[in-house]
Amino acid sequence: MLKEKNIRNIIIYTAPNFVGYALSLITMPIMTRLLRPADYGIIIMANLFPAIAVGLLTFGLVSATQRNYFQYRLDKERLDGLVVSSQVFLYFMLSVSSIAVFFLKDDISRLIIGQSGYGHAVLAAYLGVYFAYIITFYLTILQGMEKAKLFAVVMIVQNTLISLLNLFYVGILKMSYMGPLLSTLTVNFFLTIVIALIFNSGFSFKINLRILGENLLFGLQLVPKVLTGFVNRFFDKYLLNNMLSLSAVGIYNIGQNIGVIIFNLISAVWNSFQPVFYREVFDKGAAAARPVGRLFTVFLYLTMVPVMMAVIFAREIIMIMAPPSYYSAIPVIIIIACAYASNIFGVFVGLQYAYTKKAYLIFPITILGTLANVAANIVLIPRFGLIGGALSFLTSYLVLNFTLAVIGQRLYKVDYEWGHIFPLYALVYGASSSILYLQMIDYPFLLLMPIKLAFFGVFLFIGYQAGIVRRHRFEMLMKMFKRGGKVAEQTIEPV
Numbered sequence: 001m002l003k004e005k006n007i008r009n010i011i012i013y014t015a016p017n018f019v020g021y022a023l024s025l026i027t028m029p030i031m032t033r034l035l036r037p038a039d040y041g042i043i044i045m046a047n048l049f050p051a052i053a054v055g056l057l058t059f060g061l062v063s064a065t066q067r068n069y070f071q072y073r074l075d076k077e078r079l080d081g082l083v084v085s086s087q088v089f090l091y092f093m094l095s096v097s098s099i100a101v102f103f104l105k106d107d108i109s110r111l112i113i114g115q116s117g118y119g120h121a122v123l124a125a126y127l128g129v130y131f132a133y134i135i136t137f138y139l140t141i142l143q144g145m146e147k148a149k150l151f152a153v154v155m156i157v158q159n160t161l162i163s164l165l166n167l168f169y170v171g172i173l174k175m176s177y178m179g180p181l182l183s184t185l186t187v188n189f190f191l192t193i194v195i196a197l198i199f200n201s202g203f204s205f206k207i208n209l210r211i212l213g214e215n216l217l218f219g220l221q222l223v224p225k226v227l228t229g230f231v232n233r234f235f236d237k238y239l240l241n242n243m244l245s246l247s248a249v250g251i252y253n254i255g256q257n258i259g260v261i262i263f264n265l266i267s268a269v270w271n272s273f274q275p276v277f278y279r280e281v282f283d284k285g286a287a288a289a290r291p292v293g294r295l296f297t298v299f300l301y302l303t304m305v306p307v308m309m310a311v312i313f314a315r316e317i318i319m320i321m322a323p324p325s326y327y328s329a330i331p332v333i334i335i336i337a338c339a340y341a342s343n344i345f346g347v348f349v350g351l352q353y354a355y356t357k358k359a360y361l362i363f364p365i366t367i368l369g370t371l372a373n374v375a376a377n378i379v380l381i382p383r384f385g386l387i388g389g390a391l392s393f394l395t396s397y398l399v400l401n402f403t404l405a406v407i408g409q410r411l412y413k414v415d416y417e418w419g420h421i422f423p424l425y426a427l428v429y430g431a432s433s434s435i436l437y438l439q440m441i442d443y444p445f446l447l448l449m450p451i452k453l454a455f456f457g458v459f460l461f462i463g464y465q466a467g468i469v470r471r472h473r474f475e476m477l478m479k480m481f482k483r484g485g486k487v488a489e490q491t492i493e494p495v
Contacts, residue, residue: 064216346401
């Protein structure tokens with residue numbers, strides 16, 4: 001059951017992303033002219049190490065805490081123990097691991113980049129990612145508490161400061177690839193301190209080793225997913241670096257950055273829907289199957305909006321964001337958008353595994369997706385280069401999310417509205433294939449634009465048929481803005 005408050009929260013949760021994208025529209029055209037594709041390649045490869053190390057060292061604590069928060073949210077003493085103990089563990093692991101990375105940074109650089117001269121880049125990337133993980137921990141709790149405004153403020157401040165420091169470090173101090181790494185580290189470090197002080201004012205300092213152990217044990221089941229996620233995120237870049245160049249990695253990353261924007265928008269919408277989904281399932285059990293299925297249709301449609309925009313306007317986006325040397329990223333954007341369309345299910349079905357406490361099943365499923373990723377990359381990248389990497393990304397996501405969804409249904413059955421879901425996916429993949437083909441044969445731009453707009457018109461029609469695109473919903477949103485955020489607890493049920 002989706003309330004007007006949750007609709008309001010969707011707007012608040014997505015606001016930081018739109019601020020970030022506005023900043024990207026301003027800064028990325030500048031940054032892509034200050035940094036070479038090879039510089040972007042170094043940044044990506046430097047982040048390869050923390051992508052796996054931070055996930056392993058923190059034992060999947062954020063995901064575990066998200067689940068256990070809803071279990072203990074009505075018990076103040078246990079909730080304090082959960083939150084405080086988890087923080088102590090995170091900061092302890094940060095202290096110990098940072099010392100080790102400092103002394104091993106050159107060896108790590110030689111291993112992942114092929115040269116030992118990028119050790120400082122590896123260290124800066126590691127610290128920046130770890131502090132970002134701690135911030136994510138705090139934001140996850142705020143999300144469960146439905147403190148959307150504070151969540152949004154933190155995200156907007158983070159995005160704004162990182163963008164400004166990027167321009168300062170790269171444009172004024174001429175720090176090249178180190179600029180973005182240091183700006184991320186600087187902002188995340190100070191933001192961690194500030195949000196920790198604000199956040200902990202509402203909790204008593206109580207360390208509960210038993211609850212921490214349970215939290216880590218649950219999170220440990222998700223650690224294998226970190227390993228497979230690492231392969232899924234970086235194996236393609238590793239092959240591109242070895243078979244092509246660091247420049248190819250940089251161009252590919254620009255395409256993936258647009259995909260990350262899509263994923264962040266999906267996550268922003270999920271941030272508002274997730275407490276509603278969890279409450280429905282944990283409070284009502286099997287009786288929530290039908291309302292959750294209806295709510296999923298709304299969630300799916302809203303998260304398909306950025307996917308459709310990326311598919312339809314990938315060419316226009318990259319022409320605005322980057323110089324011609326990056327234009328080969330256009331098909332990468334379209335294909336990766338299709339991958340994230342399947343990941344909408346992947347985001348949602350975690351609820352089914354969390355409710356039934358069967359998170360350990362995620363491991364063999366992610367192994368299957370990883371094997372598909374590795375096999376596809378080995379076959380496709382040597383033949384198709386950048387496009388091969390994107391197709392491999394799509395293949396692994398389709399295998400992973402399809403399997404997760406099928407098994408998730410066996411754990412907790414959701415009454416999905418397939419009559420609305422199938423047309424949405426058929427439209428996304430049909431539009432992607434058509435636009436890729438027409439661009440490949442150099443179909444005239446002026447004739448292609450009406451086709452793109454027609455696809456978006458079909459998307460709106462599907463939303464109308466599903467009872468989502470309605471005049472009264474638009475009027476409701478306008479009233480919410482006029483009230484200045486004062487929202488009644490009116491129940492919103494799509495018809």
